[in-house]
Amino acid sequence: MYRKTYVEIDEKILESNVKDIITKYPDYQYYMGVVKNNCYHHGIKVVNNLIKAGINYLAVSSLEEAMDIRKYNEEIPILVLEPVSLEYIDDCINHNITIMIENLDYVLELAKIKLIGKLKVHLKIDSGMNRLGFKVRKEVKETYEILTNLKKIEVEGIFTHLATSGISDIYYDKQINTFQELVKDIDLNNIKIIHVDRSITFVSHQKLPFVNGVRLGIVMFGFSNSRPKSHGLRGAYQEFKRNLKIKKYHLSPAILENNLKLQTTFKMYSEILSIRKVKKDEVVGYSASYKVKEDGYILTIPCGYADGITKDFKYVAIKGKLLEIVADSMDMLMVFSDKKYKIGEKIEIFGDTISIRSVCKRLNINAYHLFNQIQNRVVRVYKNEDETIEIKY
Ligand SMILES: Cc1ncc(COP(=O)(O)O)c(C=O)c1O
Incomplete structure (x- = not known):
């Protein structure tokens, strides 16, 4: 480092955050680390700390990001959260990169391609965010049938992304119901990974009985979203309003405080x-x-x-x-x-x-x-027990 302006990352803190999350929420099989945007700008190097601590799947935005991660780890499966253009399917197969599928037209085109090896896919359901994903039950069914008939494709996962936390809104339950409704024609027991939650919904709700995976993002980097009970008149009024809403709309309860012991390291x-x-x-x-x-x-x-x-x-x-x-x-x-x-x-x-x-x-x-x-101009310095490494991304 020539210019001494840097971000310091303590790798042990990240590892301890992930371990704490897994210890306190042990009932999942797949802990997917969302490491898009250069691992939330902590730098790609930290994927190996996350993996060491128990993350067993990664998720990124684009194929570019997935390929960048491959420079640091060749094995861990990586799900790309945005649609990947069909012209790059061979790259996905060659590098054990899982694609998401979110519409039927894409599937019809994919079915015409002669694949060079096994391709893993996750179906994305639009539970109400209106960003990506299937919105029609019939299309989910048709897609699933087409894909399961293709020898070289494994429908490994099915997921959705929740737009709200459900702590003080009426949409959480709606989204969960929409998801369940849209996947009704699929026997979820035949699908290896079902993942719905992101950090805030994960810590603020009981585990959904039909999921076995979770996508962890900001919580790994030390933000637990715990909301200590508000005190005073304002707090009491907020609590009163929330309870009223819960009763009126029959909302599932939200967990406001959690006992995660997380630290930030940025x-x-x-x-x-x-x-x-x-x-x-x-x-x-x-x-x-x-x-x-x-x-x-x-x-x-x-x-x-x-x-x-x-x-x-x-x-x-x-x-x-x-x-x-x-x-x-x-x-x-x-x-x-x-x-x-x-x-x-x-x-x-x-x-x-x-x-x-x-x-x-x-x-x-x-x-x-x-x-x-804090963009890449700022060097990242990684501290571990016995070494300090500088990386300019
Ligand atoms: C599809 C998807 N899942 C999970 C996450 C992780 O979100 P969070 O950092 O809030 O856990 C993101 C983040 O943008 C996302 O786009």
């Missing part, structure tokens, strides 16, 4: 690149946007909005002490300090002092967006 650091002494009333940054309030120092940090650090970031930390960001630019931040530090000292952008949750709150974004904001 910490961002930089260093002091330059220091200048400034006097009260001097100005700093583009457009002379900041006027110094008292004599002190401006610390220049090699980290800017090109690294995902937008104007809403207000502080950095050094040795547990918060310092105000007074000016920013594409590549550098300027921070005021009343104390002199040394060039090269470590700066926390977020981590132990400034938690990732507090950053999300201040930026008014969720963790998915924050992870995504």
Whole structure:
């Protein structure tokens, strides 16, 4: 690493998160790790930590992403969650990549192809999100019949993606019912993997009796979605409203709190690149946007909005002490300090002092967006028991 602005990932934390999830929710056979978007920007390397901890299937968005994972792991089955163009079916077969099937026309075309080997497919059901998947029961049946008659195709799985969590909405039960209705003509006992939940629906509902797989995403990266009971009048009012809804619409109960012991491990650091002494009333940054309030120092940090650090970031930390960001630019931040530090000292952008949750709150974004904001320009540093590895994706 030449420029010392990096995201630090502790591999042991990811492993312990996955182990904790599996220990507390042991009744599934397939724990699918959703590792799209460069493993939620933790970097593809971590797939092997997830696998070591018990993940036994992976899911990604595209064939590109699946092929990238193959550079790190050649064996684990990978499901591609978006339709794959039929011209690339040979690549899927050659690399043990499972495709999803979501419409009948695709199946009719697939049936005409002479496959070079065994192809695994998962049928996707649209339970109400209206993004991808079968919406007509007859088509599910027809698709299943066509596919099961093709020797080189294995209908290994069937799944849906839920649009809502069901914690405070009336759609969860509807979606589950829709799924069950659409797959009624298929004997689910003949299908190896049935997966419905994603992180939030998984932790906030009892296991559905007919599923044996779950797709885990953000929960592996430390976000348990546990909602500690709200206190005070507001909390009581929310609880009252929820209970009313549950009664009125006969909703299945949601689990608000879980006992997962998860940690986040996506910490961002930089260093002091330059220091200048400034006097009260001097100005700093583009457009002379900041006027110094008292004599002190401006610390220049090699980290800017090109690294995902937008104007809403207000502080950095050094040795547990918060310092105000007074000016920013594409590549550098300027921070005021009343104390002199040394060039090269470590700066926390977020981590132990400034938690990732507090950053999300201040930026008014969720963790998915924050992870995504810190793009590949920022080197990933992986810490393990006995080694530290830097990777520039
Ligand atoms: C089809 C599908 N399943 C599962 C997930 C994982 O979601 P989460 O990170 O909320 O668990 C995603 C994420 O985008 C998805 O698109």
